[in-house]
Amino acid sequence: MAKSYKETLNDITTFIFDIDGVLTDSSVHVSQTGEMLRIMNIRDGFAMKAAIESGYNVCIISGGSNEGVRIRLQNLGISEIHLGSSDKVKTFKQYTEAYTINPEHVLYMGDDIPDYHVMQLVGLPTCPQDAVSEIKSISKYISHINGGKGAVREVIEQVMKVQGKWNTYFDGKHD
Template identity: 80%
Template sequence: MEKSYKELLNNITTFIFDVDGVLTDSSVHITSTGEMLRIMNIRDGYAMKAALESGYNICIISGGNNEGIRIRLKNLGLNDIHLASPDKVATFKEYIQLYNINADQVLYMGDDIPDYHVMQLVGLPVCPQDASPEIKAISKYISHKKGGKGAVREIIEQVMKVQGKWHLYYNGKHD
């Protein structure tokens, strides 16, 4: 019998997120100089910082490349930021090998076709509410939140609560 996604939350040690459509709402604001601006959710950032401080691994794998995104993620404490990744599966395999992570302990949140193949390799593939139908079809959990609108916070909080770490973090006992 296949485990429910709630049962799989207990095994998660590592979060991997796509950027566009997951950490952002997929919108790109283009300035008159051609610069592409994205909007990220502050609560998603808070949850990623909480997860890092609680000992979870967080990795970003994105096909897009935006220096503003890299700066924002670095400021949250993330070190494993793979932007302009031409092959997400290869990047994923290198990452888990480097840190000796079991793929069954990985939660990957993606939203569109470039995430499809890597999501098939992880223990818990999840997606935002507004993901493509193909991604929804292979996800073991579909967030009630849209990409860039708190989906990352929602899934991190669920994992940390199931593992008894959100309450500890919330009460300031995360030293």
């Protein structure tokens, strides 16, 4: 019998996120020089940092390749940042094999067709509320929050709360 969404939260050791549409709201602001600027949610960043500091693996796999985004993610303590990935399944397999991560213990949040095949390989495929219908159809959990507006924070917080690590993280040293 397949585990329910809530039961699966207990098994999660690794979070993998797409960027555009998950960590951002899918908007791209284009400057006069052609630079593409994205807006990221501070609370998503806080949760990713909390997850890393609590012992979870956090990985980014994105087809986009913006160095400003890479710097932002590195500043949060994320070392596994795979930008410009044209084959997310290949990148996912290389990452999980390199770190001996069981795909059943991975929560992946994606929002669009490029995430479809990799999401079928993980234990907990999730998406923001505004993901495309094909992604919603294969997600075990659909956040009630849109991409770039705190959906990443929501799923991280749920996993950490179920595993008893969310409140422990706030023992006074993380203000």
